[in-house]
Amino acid sequence: MREALLEARNVSKSFGALSAASNINFRLDKGARHALIGPNGAGKTTFINLLTGVLTPTEGQVFLNGEDVTKVAQAERVKRGIARTFQINRLFRGLSVLENVYIPVSEQLGAAPKMIKPAGMRKDVVEKAMQLLEMLKLQDDAGHRISELPYGRQRLVEIAIALGLAPKVLLLDEPAAGVPSAESHIILDAVAALPKDIGVLIIEHDMDLVFRFAERITVLVGGRIFAEGTPKEIGANPDVRAVYLGQAGASHG
């Protein structure tokens, strides 16, 4: 079998008596478009935190490109190619959109520790940041502060920051959450247009988005993998429909 880009082997995490993840086996391949779904409290974000190194698993291992990164800190995992977005925006609110993207790009290109040359004179960083903004159609907002942007565009900046790290693996935690449905296609288009060689794992409640985007879906319930398969298989799985799609269908009206 080909080596997975990112792999979790028998990963468990418990907070005291509460088991937030139990015995999860998961793999994400190069270029994958993978969705992680499950009802609220299923442990989806916990699982992302385990993959990125915010949390250390109680048991099991995480592999990136075949290397065991279970004990590797978050910052180092970012350097090795894991980037993520957050369910609730974590932006540099007082700074311009361009600066928001400048910061990750300068980390990625190794400019950030430099103290002499002005930030704006690092043409490589500025150009890369502008390219990313153009890719996400944010270029007209480049000079605006985050607080001046509508929420949907802020969500795009959230993605732009992650892309600024030139990731091999991108973990998107509900990228369309809180975005009015009229605008969510912008997010979907942006996600669909991501470079093909990046492995993408998306957590999303919007089933339209999930079924249009994902080639593979994993269903998480109560910290366990409940089902995994192609969108067709998952859509046809009566158990999944019962525990998840039914609920989601109801709540999405």
Add this chain to the structure above:
Amino acid sequence: MTNADAARSLVERHRLRWWEPVPWILAVAFFFAFPNHLGFGTELLITVLFALSLDLVLGYAGIVTLGHAAFFGVGAYTVGMMAKHGLWNEPISSLVIAAIMGALCGLASGLVLLRTVGLTLLMLTLCTMLLLEEAANLGHHWTGGFDGLDNVPIPPLFGIFEFSPLYPTTQYIYVLCVLFLCFLFLRTLVYSPFGESLTGIRENTLRMHAVGAPVRKRLVICYTISAAIAAIAGGLWAQSNAYVNLSTLSLDRAATVLILLVLGGYGRLYGAFVGAVAYMVLSHYLAKVYPTAWQLGLGLMLMVIALFARNGILGIFDSILRRVRGERAMS
């Protein structure tokens, strides 16, 4: 704002703006206009330098500290004790030694304290400073204790220019030159990618972790640099006054510099200049008019600033400027 404008605002922001020479011209003009107030002027310039060092940690990196006088005091006592005990007193190299001592203290305390944030950090920086103050009080054999060290012998600058406590012309020009050099350094630093990453830490520390930035390392470096500059300010104070006392390490000094930085506007370098001038001139003037209750006036003004102008005096200018430009764009 278009695409190119946005890029330009980042690319060109480190360039000199037309008003930037103004404070320096004023400082030189002061020298000629008020030859009898150069003592006050020297004190003012030293306060600006100290406030600049605080602006780097507080305004740019978002480190909330109430103990920055610790480093001012370390610088002052380094210069004062070396000179008083006959170890070394050449002015410029003494300042370098003071800066190194300040940096070492900043590094050591930063490594420990910067693991914490918010109120805990505020209390720990305060306690560190008070511990140093008490150490200086107890070690009177070296520090002069409560009385401090007076008549600290400072030799002429370059062997030519005398430091006279009555006619502090040498002090004024010397402090102005040191301030200018430190300012150039800080200005370069805050506009660099390193400075940008400090503002990133200030705006969202958690996100900085998520973009793989070594957050604590950056903060410790910033804190160390700031401590060195605060120590230079303290060293200048000791040299220009020819004495050192416990006031250099006091909460009063730490609080004053914080207040005047907030007054001027933090995170913008020039807030230190505006705040120091506004605070010191005002307290000077109010103390003359109302000798008994002058602090009341200062307090009221601070409340007004805190309530209505979160970004300080310079913030008020900013919003007026933005409004004028906005109207011009409309018409």
